[in-house]
Amino acid sequence: MEVILQQLASFSVLIYIVSTMLSMGLKFFPKQFFEPLKDKSLVLKSLAANFVVLPVVTYIILQLIPLQQGLAIGLVLMAAGAGSPFMLKLVQxxxxxxxxxxxxxxILSTVTLIYMPLLLSLLIPGVSVNPLSIAGSLLGLIFVPLIVGTVLKLKYTKLAATIQPIFNRLSNIFIFMVVVLYLGLNYQDFITVFGTGALVAALMFVTAAFVVGYLLGGPSKNTRSVLGMGTAIRNSSAAFVVAVTNFSSEYDVMAMIIVVYMLSIILMFIISSSMGRGSKVLEVA
Known part of the structure; x- marks a missing residue:
């Protein structure tokens, strides 16, 4: 039964990511994605938050809370990867x-392809990272559906407007399934890390990531919120690829990745829901 649920969870993740990217592509024209990125200062701050400040914060956390080697490696893997599609649902x-x-x-997922192998080679000697493995999953699950959606938006605007809500609802259904299934299947991981300091370290990591992104997100509350979420929700797909390739026999590495990722989803859902209610109140006012 557990094997079936694991397969269902993996399938739900795939459907969620693809349906989300299709929905986004069907909703916006390509130029709308790149228009906000013309602010070079904001782009540089976004890169700094994810690839400079957060790794430094991670190092500080590991000095304050010494973890077992496997748990520390799991935290470093999460710090090295950015650009998770799960942030899109929270921003929505x-x-x-x-x-x-x-x-x-x-931008973050693309930079991760180059950044992750470099950072891990410095912090964890002996680790081999295959950028092509990570690139394959990113291209197939993120870039291709997004491009398909934007092409349909450009060439068949009415069709895109008709089917976009369908994929959006599909995305909502499967994000709910992902959260429920992973919480149910991985609750033992949370229990395992109690008493090791890992849970406290993970909580500090996620909270600090959101604060760093929010503070560097520029003068607009919208961009601050987006960068906060984008920095807090790490690219677990890239982390899993590296973990499976290099640390398949070290359960602590996988456990830490799961704990950090599930904590980030839970905390960011709470924050996004709170901010969403605040937006509705302002609209009513």
């Missing part, structure tokens, strides 16, 4: 700048 809940969120995710 907040009613923030969706076009900027998609553009940001594309």
């Amino acid at each position: 809940f907040m009613k923030a700048d969706m076009a900027f969120a998609v553009g940001l995710m594309l």
